[in-house]
Amino acid sequence: MTGMDTSGAHDADLKKELSATLHARRELGDDYESALVDSFLEKVDQRIDGTVERRVRRQLAEQQMVVARDSRGPKSTDTFGERFGFAIVSLVLAIPLSAIGGGVSGLPGLLVTWAGIVGVNAFQAARSAAWLFGRHKRSGQDSDWEG
Secondary structure: OHHHHHHHHHHHHHHHHHHHHHHHHHHHOHHHHHHHHHHHHHHHHHHHHHHHHHHHHHHHHHHHHHHHHHHHOOOOOOOHHHHHHHHHHHHHHHHHHHHHHHHHHOHHHHHHHHHHHHHHHHHHHHHHOHHHHOOOOOOOOOOOOOO
């Protein structure tokens, strides 16, 4: 509502300016008409520039808020290098863990060790590709079919 109140005040100011310009034109005559019109148009131009500048500033602030909100969200760590590195580390650690689990408890120990390795890798894959399972919506991937 304050935007409407401000707009009404600007309209009243412009009406006063126009009335003053017309009154000055009547008093000064045709010789000063172009100077008076130019002066009035300059004032109108300044008002328009001020209004546009406020609107642009408001839109920029809104966009910055959107960007700030998006940047505070969870960052995606779903890069090929990180997934590949995690897989390599899992396989490298699987060898000694298999030896320890198999050596201490035999086949049941080996199965528990590999169940743990598979579980950790499955959790990492699900976390990395959460958008596949519908938990997070990827930005820019909205469909026309969604409501």
